[in-house]
Amino acid sequence: MANPSPQQDGKPKADAALRPFFPNLDSIRIALESGQIGIWSWDVRAGRLTWSSNLERIHRLPPASFDGSFAFFESHIHAQDRAAVLAAIREALRTFGAYSVQYRLPATDAEEEHWVEASGTVIVENGEAVQMLGICRDVTDRVRLDRELRVRARQQEAIARIGARALTETDLQKLFDEMVATVAEMLGVEFVKILELVPGDAEFLLRAGIGWKPGLVGAAHVSTGPGTHAGHALASGRPVVLEDLAQETRFSGAPLLAEHGVTSGIAVPIAGPDGRAYGALTAHARRKLRFEAHDVSFLAAAANVIAGAIQRQLLDQRHELMIRELRHRSGNLFSQLLALFSQTARNSRNLADLVSKYEARVLALANAHRLITEGGWRSTSLMELMRTLLAPYVDRVAFAGPDVFLEPDQTFGLSTAVHELATNAMKYGGLSSPKGRLEILWSVDRTERGPMLTFHWKERNGPPPKRARKPGFGSRLIGMVIERQLNGELRRSFGPEGLDATLVIPLTHERWPARRAQEDDTPS
Numbered sequence: 001m002a003n004p005s006p007q008q009d010g011k012p013k014a015d016a017a018l019r020p021f022f023p024n025l026d027s028i029r030i031a032l033e034s035g036q037i038g039i040w041s042w043d044v045r046a047g048r049l050t051w052s053s054n055l056e057r058i059h060r061l062p063p064a065s066f067d068g069s070f071a072f073f074e075s076h077i078h079a080q081d082r083a084a085v086l087a088a089i090r091e092a093l094r095t096f097g098a099y100s101v102q103y104r105l106p107a108t109d110a111e112e113e114h115w116v117e118a119s120g121t122v123i124v125e126n127g128e129a130v131q132m133l134g135i136c137r138d139v140t141d142r143v144r145l146d147r148e149l150r151v152r153a154r155q156q157e158a159i160a161r162i163g164a165r166a167l168t169e170t171d172l173q174k175l176f177d178e179m180v181a182t183v184a185e186m187l188g189v190e191f192v193k194i195l196e197l198v199p200g201d202a203e204f205l206l207r208a209g210i211g212w213k214p215g216l217v218g219a220a221h222v223s224t225g226p227g228t229h230a231g232h233a234l235a236s237g238r239p240v241v242l243e244d245l246a247q248e249t250r251f252s253g254a255p256l257l258a259e260h261g262v263t264s265g266i267a268v269p270i271a272g273p274d275g276r277a278y279g280a281l282t283a284h285a286r287r288k289l290r291f292e293a294h295d296v297s298f299l300a301a302a303a304n305v306i307a308g309a310i311q312r313q314l315l316d317q318r319h320e321l322m323i324r325e326l327r328h329r330s331g332n333l334f335s336q337l338l339a340l341f342s343q344t345a346r347n348s349r350n351l352a353d354l355v356s357k358y359e360a361r362v363l364a365l366a367n368a369h370r371l372i373t374e375g376g377w378r379s380t381s382l383m384e385l386m387r388t389l390l391a392p393y394v395d396r397v398a399f400a401g402p403d404v405f406l407e408p409d410q411t412f413g414l415s416t417a418v419h420e421l422a423t424n425a426m427k428y429g430g431l432s433s434p435k436g437r438l439e440i441l442w443s444v445d446r447t448e449r450g451p452m453l454t455f456h457w458k459e460r461n462g463p464p465p466k467r468a469r470k471p472g473f474g475s476r477l478i479g480m481v482i483e484r485q486l487n488g489e490l491r492r493s494f495g496p497e498g499l500d501a502t503l504v505i506p507l508t509h510e511r512w513p514a515r516r517a518q519e520d521d522t523p524s
Contacts, residue, residue, distance in 0.1 A: 200444025459498025
């Protein structure tokens with residue numbers, strides 16, 4: 001068939017060619033146009049294919065581009081679907097049966113995938129198939145909906161399956177490894193990682209992952225700053241979709257993504273019950289992927305499962321810890337109180353001095369114990385602990401440091417040390433002068449021993465320190481709790497304005513359960 005002329009009687013010539021087969025074509029055409037359905041006729045013997053005018057639009061073709069040949073139609077079927085369409089046509093011609101098939105249009109970079117559904121009937125004369133008549137319609141929305149429903153059902157089944165596992169699995173690492181594999185399969189991505197927020201909240205640890213280079217899982221760290229994908233999600237508190245890293249303007253992405261050739265992805269925070277995040281869950285692909293709303297919801301649900309598993313195991317460990325602490329600390333506490341009394345009495349000038357010193361030291365322990373027990377034996381905010389211990393001097397103290405939370409042993413030990421430092425500063429140091437002030441700074445650093453808290457105590461505008469003064473029990477107590485009890489370090493120096501003390505304490509990953517709980521029977 002020759003190329004159709006632009007118009008004939010105000011209608012495309014292609015419509016006129018169909019009129020012998022559809023006498024009421026005008027009425028039919030109006031109805032079909034409203035339903036976005038096109039009509040076609042194929043003269044099998046002559047090899048002539050006739051389309052209604054809207055079929056070019058349905059096939060995403062320019063107007064007047066169809067040349068009437070079967071080869072043209074064949075070339076505008078997706079390469080992966082072409083064989084199935086031709087097989088369906090041959091079968092209809094052989095059996096004189098109905099013809100029905102769905103096929104995709106050739107993919108382009110500018111458009112999403114489009115689907116067309118074709119159906120027809122065979123006209124038979126003298127036992128020979130001479131013609132096929134049928135319709136085509138765009139079923140892209142229906143196919144996408146069907147596909148989305150199937151994908152959603154698979155994703156929901158996956159969440160239900162791994163959620164059930166999370167209720168009973170005691171090995172979190174095993175659960176995490178299964179989770180990243182499941183997410184990679186459901187989203188069709190190469191890279192998935194679970195990022196653990198480490199003490200100080202400045203970095204994530206790559207706790208579990210799939211697709212990453214060997215040696216990175218369990219060792220690599222990613223910044224929590226807003227310049228990374230996961231950091232941006234953590235700061236915003238909601239899922240963040242990355243369409244194309246090369247075109248992204250909100251953040252530059254962690255070097256880890258560039259090293260693995262990542263293009264697109266999703267990052268969601270793993271939220272904790274107290275407003276502090278546990279970490280982040282991310283999924284990334286090398287190719288450019290379009291993530292739908294249900295994909296984002298699936299990853300958020302997976303993050304909730306992770307958060308629930310962490311919280312459940314933390315509660316189990318906290319329950320065990322409370323039972324163990326009641327058993328051990330009840331005896332240790334009395335021993336510690338007796339030791340404090342004995343040493344305080346030995347270094348007191350009189351009964352009034354003994355009562356004052358002893359009451360202050362017991363009160364410091366009581367305040368630390370209150371913060372721990374009121375929090376359900378959870379980790380304690382370092383800032384809250386400092387404000388509680390230094391409440392009488394808070395208008396003369398400057399605090400600066402990241403959001404750090406301490407485990408019970410660290411809370412008890414540091415509270416004892418800070419109380420002794422404050423007492424010494426009030427008697428002889430920076431707080432003994434009306435103009436004296438304290439600067440308390442802390443930071444968290446990653447070392448070979450793990451995360452370490454570096455705590456700086458700086459006295460300013462105080463009287464010149466007397467270095468010749470014999471260290472008292474309070475000074476020795478600081479060394480005992482920091483170096484012996486907490487396995488840390490203590491450094492002290494005396495400048496013209498007062499004491500500078502640095503306490504270095506090992507930290508645990510207070511937001512996540514320990515990988516292997518160990519019972520410590522050693523008295524503190």
